Amino acid sequence: QRIAHLGGWEWDFIHDRLEVSDTVCHILGIPPASFNQTQSAYLHCVHEGDRELVVEAMREAMTEGRGFDLDHRIMPTDGTERIVHLQGELLIEDSDRPQRMLGTVQDVTDQRAAEAKIYFLANYDGLTHLPNRNLFLHRITEALACGMGTSVIGAVFVLSLNRYQRISDVYGPRCSDHLLQAVAGRLQRALSTGLTAAHVPGADPTILARLGQDQFSALLPHLPAAEDSAKIAQSLLAAFDAPFAIDGSSVTLTASVGIALPGTDGTEADLLIRHAVTALTIVQDRGHSSYQYYSPSMNASIAARVGLEQDLRTGIAANQFTLYYQPQVDILSERIIGVEALIRWNHPGRGLVSPLEFIPVAEEEGLIIQLSEWVIKSASQQQKAWCNSGLPLIPISINLSSLHFRQPNLANQIRLIVHENGGDPRYLELELTEGVLMTDASTTVATLNQLKDAGFSLAIDDFGTGYSSLAYLQRFPIDTLKIDRAFVTDLKLGKSDSPIMRAIIGMGRALKLHIIGEGVETRDQLAFLRRQGCAAYQGFLFSKPVPPDQLLPLLRSHLHSPIPKSA
Ligand code: C2E
Ligand code: MG
Ligand code: MG
Numbered sequence: 001q002r003i004a005h006l007g008g009w010e011w012d013f014i015h016d017r018l019e020v021s022d023t024v025c026h027i028l029g030i031p032p033a034s035f036n037q038t039q040s041a042y043l044h045c046v047h048e049g050d051r052e053l054v055v056e057a058m059r060e061a062m063t064e065g066r067g068f069d070l071d072h073r074i075m076p077t078d079g080t081e082r083i084v085h086l087q088g089e090l091l092i093e094d095s096d097r098p099q100r101m102l103g104t105v106q107d108v109t110d111q112r113a114a115e116a117k118i119y120f121l122a123n124y125d126g127l128t129h130l131p132n133r134n135l136f137l138h139r140i141t142e143a144l145a146c147g148m149g150t151s152v153i154g155a156v157f158v159l160s161l162n163r164y165q166r167i168s169d170v171y172g173p174r175c176s177d178h179l180l181q182a183v184a185g186r187l188q189r190a191l192s193t194g195l196t197a198a199h200v201p202g203a204d205p206t207i208l209a210r211l212g213q214d215q216f217s218a219l220l221p222h223l224p225a226a227e228d229s230a231k232i233a234q235s236l237l238a239a240f241d242a243p244f245a246i247d248g249s250s251v252t253l254t255a256s257v258g259i260a261l262p263g264t265d266g267t268e269a270d271l272l273i274r275h276a277v278t279a280l281t282i283v284q285d286r287g288h289s290s291y292q293y294y295s296p297s298m299n300a301s302i303a304a305r306v307g308l309e310q311d312l313r314t315g316i317a318a319n320q321f322t323l324y325y326q327p328q329v330d331i332l333s334e335r336i337i338g339v340e341a342l343i344r345w346n347h348p349g350r351g352l353v354s355p356l357e358f359i360p361v362a363e364e365e366g367l368i369i370q371l372s373e374w375v376i377k378s379a380s381q382q383q384k385a386w387c388n389s390g391l392p393l394i395p396i397s398i399n400l401s402s403l404h405f406r407q408p409n410l411a412n413q414i415r416l417i418v419h420e421n422g423g424d425p426r427y428l429e430l431e432l433t434e435g436v437l438m439t440d441a442s443t444t445v446a447t448l449n450q451l452k453d454a455g456f457s458l459a460i461d462d463f464g465t466g467y468s469s470l471a472y473l474q475r476f477p478i479d480t481l482k483i484d485r486a487f488v489t490d491l492k493l494g495k496s497d498s499p500i501m502r503a504i505i506g507m508g509r510a511l512k513l514h515i516i517g518e519g520v521e522t523r524d525q526l527a528f529l530r531r532q533g534c535a536a537y538q539g540f541l542f543s544k545p546v547p548p549d550q551l552l553p554l555l556r557s558h559l560h561s562p563i564p565k566s567a
Pocket of ligand 2 (some may be wrong): 431
């Protein structure tokens with residue numbers, strides 16, 4: 001037993017008398033004479049962090065009659081932490097109630113260290129200390145089992161250094177090793193920065209691995225959207241922007257990245273890596289640093305998306321946007337009572353891009369605030385310009401995006417922009433969709449009240465498509481309901497009646513809201529809205545959204561002195 005560092009113990013737990021062999025005392029690092037033969041004397045030697053574990057195991061053995069065995073640390077007596085394996089079982093005697101437990105204590109410190117070393121060698125790369133292919137495959141398999149590729153979006157990246165062999169030949173093996181270590185460090189940091197841009201909070205951790213020579217791989221087991229993998233690839237490549245300082249010389253490196261998406265590109269770890277490598281070879285052949293997806297359709301959609309995003313940034317800097325205006329018309333008198341400002345992007349190559357295409361991208365990239373402020377600014381200037389040209393103040397409706405609506409101190413900021421550009425908040429209406437209003441309704445009411453206090457009118461846009469609760473509708477200080485075009489379009493499809501529309505109009509009237517029907521294209525639709533008591537409409541029947549110069553003649557012929565909607 002002594003040679004095996006194995007000690008024995010016997011515990012009479014009814015009288016709390018614990019007898020231990022000399023080897024146990026030796027392992028615990030205390031002289032046998034000073035061990036006071038109680039459970040707590042033993043626990044006193046157990047590392048604080050493991051005491052609970054030991055007590056619980058012994059308690060369970062006592063109550064459930066099972067044996068136990070576990071590893072625990074002991075309080076270091078000479079400064080080095082030691083690990084022991086504790087084993088015990090209940091002694092079943094003739095008496096009806098067991099009262100003793102016996103077991104062994106073995107010092108397994110060296111054994112565990114050897115096992116850890118074996119595990120490390122089998123699963124980690126000795127040079128960079130990153131997981132190796134073996135562990136990486138294992139992690140992918142685990143993530144796949146947890147739903148990656150089915151219920152969860154993930155991505156597998158393989159990165160390889162361009163011209164590594166030549167660099168290694170020039171600088172020698174020692175330098176190359178340092179270089180690979182530095183690359184590993186940068187990639188690790190790049191992953192954590194890339195992640196702040198695209199990561200589901202609380203999701204499984206990312207892992208970076210070294211697959212071989214100059215080949216690294218990363219697994220992101222939980223992304224908000226497949227497109228976000230492009231951001232990660234970009235940040236991995238950006239890790240090579242600055243040269244590496246290795247042993248006194250400055251080395252410039254570039255890399256290529258191949259990406260495979262679990263699910264579409266494979267449902268097995270091994271296959272995903274192989275597909276990512278296939279994609280990688282395609283970029284490497286091109287000879288410059290970039291990334292590539294395994295699936296051709298993903299490449300196309302990412303390229304389109306990245307292109308649009310870059311163009312949008314350029315477009316904002318180059319001021320490629322204009323506002324079109326669509327009249328809102330009083331249903332009985334056919335007079336223009338206001339206009340809705342609709343943004344247009346006049347791209348030199350793409351032509352006129354629809355807001356439906358670029359507003360969502362601008363939202364995601366956080367560019368919408370700049371755009372939205374520009375819209376408010378330019379609508380205010382337009383309002384003033386019309387006034388200066390002798391027209392009365394024309395109410396303008398402006399669409400507010402959800403991100404903008406959530407900006408702190410929104411009301412003050414908008415009011416400032418309006419004032420600085422000669423607009424009048426009492427003649428400006430802000431359109432919000434149901435989705436914007438319904439998320440976090442309590443702070444929404446506060447923001448809406450501040451906007452009202454600043455003088456703005458408020459409208460719910462595209463009403464009927466979201467999930468507005470009628471109770472909230474009454475709590476929100478809303479002036480106008482704009483019935484979504486879908487309901488009006490429904491009428492065109494051979495239906496002469498729409499119970500939903502009748503209900504919406506009836507309810508809106510009961511709540512004393514100004515109701516506008518959107519997307520009116522035919523006389524029949526107009527007639528229906530008129531019969532139901534809808535106050536105003538907007539649609540191609542009267543006019544499409546047009547630039548200010550084309551609107552001017554319409555304003556001159558169809559305007560009467562408007563009363564502000566909030567008055
Ligand atoms: P929205 O606010 O509901 O605007 C009405 C949309 O319906 C406009 O599309 C308009 O051109 C279209 N429309 C109007 N009458 C008719 C009709 O009779 N028939 C048909 N088929 N369509 C009609 P547009 O200009 O493409 O804008 C689409 C959406 O983009 C807008 O829907 C709005 O949600 C958003 N948007 C436009 N400008 C801005 C902006 O400055 N800021 C923000 N955040 N969103 C904007
Ligand atoms: Mg609108
Ligand atoms: Mg609308």
